[in-house]
Amino acid sequence: MLRLGAVVLRVSDVDRAGAFWSEALGLERHPDNADFLLPRGPVPATRLHLDRRDRTHLDLWADDAADREVQVARLVALGARRVAWDYPEDADFVVLADPDDNLFCVVG
Template sequence: MLTIGSLVLGVSDMPRAVAFWTAALDYVPRADADDEWTVLLPADGPGVQLALGLSESPVQEHPRVHLDLYAGDAADQAAEVERLVALGAERVDWDLYPEDPDFVVLACPEGNRFCVIDTSRG
């Protein structure tokens, strides 16, 4: 049986990406991190790893794969969005929002899109 070990994001500036994602997720770099490949682990124990790989590929405006980060409710979502923006994320003018979205689209400092989801809406 297979399990997902890591989600991988391409980045062009490894130190910038490591700084953002470690602060955003409370993750720490695995001991074997270097300038081309860094695996981030949850600081408080087991969980999904986030791997950052040096890449020259351009960021996709509508990526086929992205991260969904879960917030407990609308207030938590709003607070997390503001925290992530303060860390360097940018709000994305997303042209595919439904009429009453339960998610906010952001881009990390590398331009990779991700969503912050209000999970209280079911």
């Protein structure tokens, strides 16, 4: 049986991206290959969301709407930026871009 082993992001600077995503997600750099970021502790199950309209991106889940706003502020302080987006009226997510302009959502 196969399992989702990694999400691959194209980046222009591995060190900058590694620093951003390590802090954003509480990951650590692999001791033998800094291109890989590993979880600390047990690995939670990752959902693969199939969608006909959306482009490939990460969905980061916050605990609730209040935590979502805290996490968005933290990620922006780390170097992410808010992206202008046409949000639905009942949106439970915020669209951000990492320092390499990879889009991702914070949902909560």
